[in-house]
Amino acid sequence: MFATSLESPRRAFSFPGALWPNGTLHNYVTAWAAGPWLHYFANSAGIGLATTGLVLITSLLAAYALVFLPHRASGIIFGIILATMMVPFYSIIIPDYLIVKDLGWLNTYTAQVIPFAANGFAVFLLMQFMRGLPRELWDAARMDGIAPWGYLWRIVVPNIKPVLATVSIYVFLLSWNAFLWPLIVTSGPQVQPIQVGLANLLSTANGTDWTELSAAAAFTAIPVLILYAFAQRSIVESVSRTGIKG
Numbered sequence: 001m002f003a004t005s006l007e008s009p010r011r012a013f014s015f016p017g018a019l020w021p022n023g024t025l026h027n028y029v030t031a032w033a034a035g036p037w038l039h040y041f042a043n044s045a046g047i048g049l050a051t052t053g054l055v056l057i058t059s060l061l062a063a064y065a066l067v068f069l070p071h072r073a074s075g076i077i078f079g080i081i082l083a084t085m086m087v088p089f090y091s092i093i094i095p096d097y098l099i100v101k102d103l104g105w106l107n108t109y110t111a112q113v114i115p116f117a118a119n120g121f122a123v124f125l126l127m128q129f130m131r132g133l134p135r136e137l138w139d140a141a142r143m144d145g146i147a148p149w150g151y152l153w154r155i156v157v158p159n160i161k162p163v164l165a166t167v168s169i170y171v172f173l174l175s176w177n178a179f180l181w182p183l184i185v186t187s188g189p190q191v192q193p194i195q196v197g198l199a200n201l202l203s204t205a206n207g208t209d210w211t212e213l214s215a216a217a218a219f220t221a222i223p224v225l226i227l228y229a230f231a232q233r234s235i236v237e238s239v240s241r242t243g244i245k246g
Contacts, residue, residue, distance in 0.1 A: 005215035027215035031201070034212070036189055040197035041223070047112050047193055048175035054117035055171045056164065062118075063126035064152050068138060078127075084120040093184065100185055111185040112193070116175065122167045129163040130156060169231045176224060194220050 005027050062081070066074050096115055105111040133156065141151045157164070179195040186192045189200070201216050 001214050001221075002218050004211055005218045007211055027209075027211045028219065030209075031212045031216040032219070034201055034216070035197055037194070037197065037216075037219070039189065040192065040194040043109075043191060044176055044193040044195075045223075047109060047178075048172045050109070050113045051116050051175045052168050052171045054113065055119045055122050056167065058118045059122035059126055059167065060152075060157075060164075062123045063130055064156060066123075067127055067130040068151070068156075069148060081120045081123050085124070089181075093181070096181075097184060106185055107187050107191055109191055112175075112178070112182050112191070115181070116171075119167075119171060122171065125163055125167060126160065129160045133159060165231060169227065172227070173224065 006024060008024060008026075066078055071077075100106060100111045100115070105114075137155055138151065141155055146154065176193075177195060178193065179199065182193050182196050183199065186196065189197065192200075198213075198216055198220055202213055
């Protein structure tokens with residue numbers, strides 16, 4: 001993709017292919033001028049951050065309640081959460097769309113965030129880490145008079161930062177790469193994310209300049225690469241701090 005984005009259309013599809021690309025940036029200039037990319041970037045970033053924040057809140061509270069505040073129905077609830085992971089998304093697109101339509105959310109940011117505000121895999125992952133915390137921490141906190149809400153924020157959250165970082169990356173990338181659902185529920189570039197913007201470039205291109213499309217795909221992938229670079233450092237630091245606290 002990156003090599004093709006630096007080639008001319010004729011050279012990109014010549015045979016035999018060249019070992020090194022031309023190094024021309026013309027495709028990037030042309031692709032950038034073909035659409036409101038800054039707006040697409042802002043849309044994807046905002047949708048991703050909102051979705052990630054909601055998933056962290058809902059998953060953290062659900063996992064904490066199931067692990068530390070057990071109820072006779074906890075097993076059933078956990079089973080239902082696991083069952084949601086077994087339902088293919090494509091099988092519920094139509095009912096989801098009808099619900100969003102009835103709520104008047106079509107062509108809004110809300111339609112791209114709220115349906116993904118809960119994530120069964122995130123709950124499952126957080127529960128496994130919480131179950132690994134020593135039970136003595138819970139008993140000591142109760143003896144010191146720390147309420148369950150205080151135990152969550154003062155003990156649990158600092159000790160599960162690595163998995164919180166992992167969940168954040170996982171959810172944000174899912175949102176950033178989302179294509180089919182935003183394509184269905186949006187109709188204008190005002191609220192469309194970057195992947196739909198990339199598809200718009202493909203559908204409006206006259207004869208499809210694949211080198212230009214490769215350039216657009218390349219600069220849409222740059223934020224993901226930057227996120228990986230920073231997230232790796234964050235996870236390592238979180239693991240180190242967790243080890244010291246333990």
